Amino acid sequence: MVENIVRGKIKCGMALIRPPGHHASSHTSCGYCIFNNAALAAQHALDQLGLTRVLIVDWDVHHGQATQQMFYHDSRVLYxxxxRYEFGEFWPNLRESDYDAIGEGGAQGYNINIPLNEVGGTHYRADSWYH
Known part of the structure; x- marks a missing residue:
């Protein structure tokens, strides 16, 4: 799909894959994720298809820590x-899932986390993701 979009054969696409893979790192599986599909697609677009910028939008109840880690020093990728974060009490319970993990080196500012610390009320309904 990525190749067809980048080469202009199709205008858009949607990959319906489960699990998304955002917990799998380059050397180990994690959280039911074996392959990090978004990271693999982004890296392929950069290395093989000539893209210079990629945006990864990760909208999930859990933080995709492995995707973040893979591109934390790469300014070509905005993650x-x-x-849900709940002040670090929600899985994967990592400090780097908070708002101030913004990337490092030349990629500082290319990592954006929106950690949700409250469930319910008038806040974004993160708890409804399970229902």
Missing amino acids: FSIH
Whole structure:
């Protein structure tokens, strides 16, 4: 799908895959994720298809820590994640899932986390993702 979009054969696409893979790192599976599909597609687009910029929007109840880690030093990829955090009490219970993990080196500012610390009320309904 990525190749067809980048080469202009199709205008858009949607990959219906489960699990999304955002917990799998380059060397290990995690959280039911074996392959990090978004990261693999982004890296392929950069390395093989000539793209110079990629945006990954990770909208899931959990933070995609492995996707973040893979591109934390790469300014070609803007990683944006909205996820439950609950002040670090929600899985994957990582400090780097909070709002101030923004990337490092030349990629500072290319990692954006929107950690949701409250469930219910007038806030974004993160708890409804399970229902």
